[in-house]
Amino acid sequence: xxxxxxxxxxxxxxxxxxxxxxxxxxxxxxxYNRTRVPAPFPVHRWAxxxxxxxVLPRTAEQVSEVVKLANRxxxxxxxxxxxxxxxxxxxxxxxxxxxxxKRMNQIKEVDLxxxxxxxGPGINMLKLNEELRKHNVMFPDDPASYxxxxxxxxxxxxxxxxxxxxxxxxxxxxxxxxxxxxxxxxIEVGDGGGRKIRKxxxxxxxxxxxxGHQGTLGIVTEATLELVPRPEMEFAAFFxxxxxxxxxxxxxxxxxxxxxxLGGVVLFDEYKLRYLRRDDEAYIxxxxxxxxxxxxxxxxxxxxxxxxxxxxxxxxxxxxxxxxGDEISxxxxxxxxxxxxxxxxxxxxxxxxVPMSWHCEDASINYSQLPAVMEKWHAITARxxxxxxxxxxxGMFAYTNGAYKPWGDYLTxxxxxxxxxxxxxxxxxDWVACKREIAQVALDHGGSITACHGATREGDAELIPVExxxxxxxxxxxxxxxxxxxxxxxxxxxxxxAYGLDEKVFR
Amino acid sequence: xxxxxxxxxxxxxxxxxxxxxxxxxxxxxxxxGHKFCREVCPVMQVTRNENHTPTAFHANIVAMEQGNLxxxxxxxxxxxxxxxxxxxxxCPNTLFTGDFYRxxxxxVKVVKAMRALAVxxxxxxxxWKRWVEATIDAKSEPVLDVPVSQENVARWSEGLxxxxxxETILFVDCEAAFYRTSVSRSTAQLLxxxxxxxxxxxxxxxxxxPAAEMGYTDAARQLADHNVADWRSYGAKRIITLDPHDYISxxxxxxxxxxxxxxxxxVHITELxxxxxxxxxxxxxxxxxxxxxxxxxxxxxxxxxxxASPREILRAIPGLEFRDVDHVTPWSYCSGGGGGLxxxxxxxxxxxxxxxxxxxxELEVDTLVSACVWSERPLAAAGDEQGIDxxxxxxxxxxxxxxxxxxxxxxxxxxxxxxx
Numbered sequence: 001x002x003x004x005x006x007x008x009x010x011x012x013x014x015x016x017x018x019x020x021x022x023x024x025x026x027x028x029x030x031x032y033n034r035t036r037v038p039a040p041f042p043v044h045r046w047a048x049x050x051x052x053x054x055v056l057p058r059t060a061e062q063v064s065e066v067v068k069l070a071n072r073x074x075x076x077x078x079x080x081x082x083x084x085x086x087x088x089x090x091x092x093x094x095x096x097x098x099x100x101x102k103r104m105n106q107i108k109e110v111d112l113x114x115x116x117x118x119x120g121p122g123i124n125m126l127k128l129n130e131e132l133r134k135h136n137v138m139f140p141d142d143p144a145s146y147x148x149x150x151x152x153x154x155x156x157x158x159x160x161x162x163x164x165x166x167x168x169x170x171x172x173x174x175x176x177x178x179x180x181x182x183x184x185x186x187i188e189v190g191d192g193g194g195r196k197i198r199k200x201x202x203x204x205x206x207x208x209x210x211x212g213h214q215g216t217l218g219i220v221t222e223a224t225l226e227l228v229p230r231p232e233m234e235f236a237a238f239f240x241x242x243x244x245x246x247x248x249x250x251x252x253x254x255x256x257x258x259x260x261x262l263g264g265v266v267l268f269d270e271y272k273l274r275y276l277r278r279d280d281e282a283y284i285x286x287x288x289x290x291x292x293x294x295x296x297x298x299x300x301x302x303x304x305x306x307x308x309x310x311x312x313x314x315x316x317x318x319x320x321x322x323x324x325g326d327e328i329s330x331x332x333x334x335x336x337x338x339x340x341x342x343x344x345x346x347x348x349x350x351x352x353x354v355p356m357s358w359h360c361e362d363a364s365i366n367y368s369q370l371p372a373v374m375e376k377w378h379a380i381t382a383r384x385x386x387x388x389x390x391x392x393x394x395g396m397f398a399y400t401n402g403a404y405k406p407w408g409d410y411l412t413x414x415x416x417x418x419x420x421x422x423x424x425x426x427x428x429x430d431w432v433a434c435k436r437e438i439a440q441v442a443l444d445h446g447g448s449i450t451a452c453h454g455a456t457r458e459g460d461a462e463l464i465p466v467e468x469x470x471x472x473x474x475x476x477x478x479x480x481x482x483x484x485x486x487x488x489x490x491x492x493x494x495x496x497x498a499y500g501l502d503e504k505v506f507r
Numbered sequence: 508x509x510x511x512x513x514x515x516x517x518x519x520x521x522x523x524x525x526x527x528x529x530x531x532x533x534x535x536x537x538x539x540g541h542k543f544c545r546e547v548c549p550v551m552q553v554t555r556n557e558n559h560t561p562t563a564f565h566a567n568i569v570a571m572e573q574g575n576l577x578x579x580x581x582x583x584x585x586x587x588x589x590x591x592x593x594x595x596x597x598c599p600n601t602l603f604t605g606d607f608y609r610x611x612x613x614x615v616k617v618v619k620a621m622r623a624l625a626v627x628x629x630x631x632x633x634x635w636k637r638w639v640e641a642t643i644d645a646k647s648e649p650v651l652d653v654p655v656s657q658e659n660v661a662r663w664s665e666g667l668x669x670x671x672x673x674e675t676i677l678f679v680d681c682e683a684a685f686y687r688t689s690v691s692r693s694t695a696q697l698l699x700x701x702x703x704x705x706x707x708x709x710x711x712x713x714x715x716x717p718a719a720e721m722g723y724t725d726a727a728r729q730l731a732d733h734n735v736a737d738w739r740s741y742g743a744k745r746i747i748t749l750d751p752h753d754y755i756s757x758x759x760x761x762x763x764x765x766x767x768x769x770x771x772x773x774v775h776i777t778e779l780x781x782x783x784x785x786x787x788x789x790x791x792x793x794x795x796x797x798x799x800x801x802x803x804x805x806x807x808x809x810x811x812x813x814x815a816s817p818r819e820i821l822r823a824i825p826g827l828e829f830r831d832v833d834h835v836t837p838w839s840y841c842s843g844g845g846g847g848l849x850x851x852x853x854x855x856x857x858x859x860x861x862x863x864x865x866x867x868x869e870l871e872v873d874t875l876v877s878a879c880v881w882s883e884r885p886l887a888a889a890g891d892e893q894g895i896d897x898x899x900x901x902x903x904x905x906x907x908x909x910x911x912x913x914x915x916x917x918x919x920x921x922x923x924x925x926x927x
Contacts (some may be wrong), residue, residue, distance in 0.1 A: 028580045032570050033563045038540025084542050102555040122545045148542040343538045354862050357538035
């Protein structure tokens with residue numbers, strides 16, 4: 001049985017010796033602001049999840065020393081990058097030390113010969129690409145949080161990219177990285193060895209073990225990333241359809257086009273269109289028969305994209321789509337990071353406008369299962385919206401999910417508005433049950449309960465052992481072997497069971 | 508250091524009223540959770556401390572509502588803001604549905620309000636306190652070791668024969684009146700050359716904007732009352748500002764103080780000079796052999812959307828090679844000179860300016876042109892380090908118009924100590 005002790009003054013003194021006074025934060029505001037992430041957590045119980053202190057390291061050696069100290073003293077450690085995750089990876093369930101890596105944001109090497117860039121984990125992709133632009137290359141990891149999420153968090157969650165069909169997702173774009181293990185050792189992991197080697201058969205493929213670890217297996221302190229040529233051309237096309245079914249069929253046809261320049265195909269369902277049209281005629285000002293929309297985008301050289309664009313237009317039209325025009329296509333695609341979930345559209349059943357928080361529930365679902373999952377998810381959401389009176393269905397997306405072969409499965413999301421100001425111990429369990437039912441539907445249809453957010457939070461986490469089956473036993477053995485004292489982000493992923501603990505994720 | 512829990516009876520309900528006023532606006536940010544503001548914030552780019560992010564500034568209010576934080580816990584965090592407005596522009600709530608719902612994320616106002624709450628609660632920043640006290644004492648900001656006093660407020664205009672009063676008034680900012688007088692002399696002589704009738708105030712006091720930005724609302728109002736009374740005493744109708752900070756004070760703060768009775772047309776000098784050049788009232792003939800880029804002052808570009816007229820002016824100067832960037836990329840740039848930051852946190856201001864000059868250096872220019880006199884002191888200090896000259900737009904225009912305005916443009920140096 002592992003137990004945690006409160007942080008003593010002597011520990012604070014030792015941390016100050018490692019990091020300097022200015023990089024150890026003990027103030028209340030510093031700690032409260034390292035608790036929350038965008039996804040709703042039980043905000044009415046905010047005070048229960050506040051870490052004991054925050055450190056802002058600048059080097060891997062400092063991180064290592066902090067982790068060694070925490071391991072000796074049995075203090076929980078939670079790494080935090082952007083804190084923009086739609087899961088609870090960066091939320092300290094058991095207080096302890098938050099290691100905030102935002103100051104580790106240096107570009108250490110741009111290698112234009114072997115086509116890599118080596119960075120600290122605290123750098124943001126938009127900022128990185130501002131620097132890379134002068135070399136006419138880019139790091140094409142493009143999540144909805146592109147302007148604010150950080151490379152360390154992308155690795156921690158094994159992120160998904162909006163243009164991953166063409167360029168790959170985070171796991172494909174991070175070549176290797178340095179990680180501080182829960183016992184403080186600093187190691188390099190890749191496919192095999194070789195910091196800039198993309199494919200290896202040496203040993204176990206440790207990069208993939210640590211990709212998506214949600215802070216439970218260590219803290220990433222450096223990453224070597226892929227550089228790709230900046231695309232000469234971007235082409236986006238949006239089509240509209242009279243029904244979801246027509247749009248779904250067209251999505252399949254577009255995704256299976258076999259075009260290497262296809263960044264992705266996005267299916268907006270009827271609920272999403274209704275949500276986006278609330279009051280606001282600026283979005284797709286079209287008649288009622290426009291019920292569903294499909295967006296596609298192509299990237300690459302002019303020689304690739306021009307003929308591919310003609311083919312995409314032909315497939316879109318032949319499969320029942322009507323082109324929405326250049327303005328919406330290029331404009332909406334350009335604003336893809338910001339556009340589709342705004343709290344200002346939040347409504348109660350009565351029509352009353354209230355400030356709602358955006359929650360996005362994700363899963364990986366095979367193409368064939370999308371219509372059935374869509375119907376079940378909306379039905380679950382409607383039931384809990386009626387029961388709680390604080391939820392609002394903001395519609396669904398399905399995005400092509402596979403890197404380079406974007407046709408078999410889809411990142412499937414339902415956006416749900418939550419009136420967080422009304423969260424309480426009475427309705428929180430309903431929200432968790434709603435989430436759990438949504439996740440269970442994904443499993444029932446042969447899917448995975450998350451494509452990119454991670455599943456560390458209550459409502460998802462308890463289904464991880466179900467989804468993983470015998471693999472969960474392997475996870476527990478790995479966790480216990482690497483983190484003998486359960487200091488790294490304890491309480492996540494039900495991994496406390498590896499230590500004989502049977503606590504609920506949220507107390 | 509942890510403050511005791513909030514006791515609403517101890518402060519006469521001040522914090523409770525503050526939370527009531529701002530809670531829903533704060534939730535608009537808290538619930539969005541996008542944090543797109545963070546990497547454009549000039550302070551956050553330097554400190555990389557999440558306490559200093561616009562999202563934290565809003566989230567703190569939610570925590571205060573829950574009784575988890577008090578103004579004492581957060582007051583220092585709110586010092587870390589230049590009030591440049593980049594976060595508001597980058598906020599998806601503003602960008603996409605703001606127009607329709609008449610919503611604008613108002614982080615600058617939140618920062619000002621929290622600073623005011625801090626002052627009212629007796630939590631003061633020592634340098635701001637001394638700065639505002641010195642301003643009230645001398646009626647101008649204590650910008651330099653030169654005598655800052657009412658007797659000297661118009662000394663910059665010696666020999667120009669400027670009248671007092673009239674329908675159009677040139678309001679000369681404290682920094683331009685005492686520190687960088689080449690800006691005020693250039694501006695005044697350009698207006699004379701173009702045949703614009705204008706005068707100076709009988710007794711110009713500080714606009715009060717800096718005091719308001721630091722949370723000293725009563726001091727700000729006292730200064731504003733005087734200035735408006737001065738304008739009214741000779742029937743002024745139009746006020747020309749040469750400093751973007753004054754432009755904000757007169758078009759935002761004063762409107763709130765005096766509405767519905769606020770009869771003045773406020774004009775910023777870049778808008779007026781662009782018009783004078785366009786109409787042929789000003790002819791720029793002397794070539795300026797420089798390779799320049801333009802620093803968009805935050806209060807013009809980000810807060811007021813004025814980015815076209817300065818560019819139009821630069822393109823009208825013969826001989827000048829103007830290496831422009833669009834006006835959106837510089838949303839993440841700043842001099843660090845605003846919001847009182849250089850008075851409390853001069854090292855952060857210096858670093859923000861250093862990074863701004865590094866951006867200019869990438870364009871291989873010899874000169875960075877600004878249109879904000881407050882930005883020019885920290886920018887010039889960084890420019891000295893990096894071998895780039897920092898000039899005010901009006902100085903270059905005057906030179907190109909064949910004027911010899913003289914005046915000093917203050918030697919770059921560390922921010923001056925505030926008199927104790």
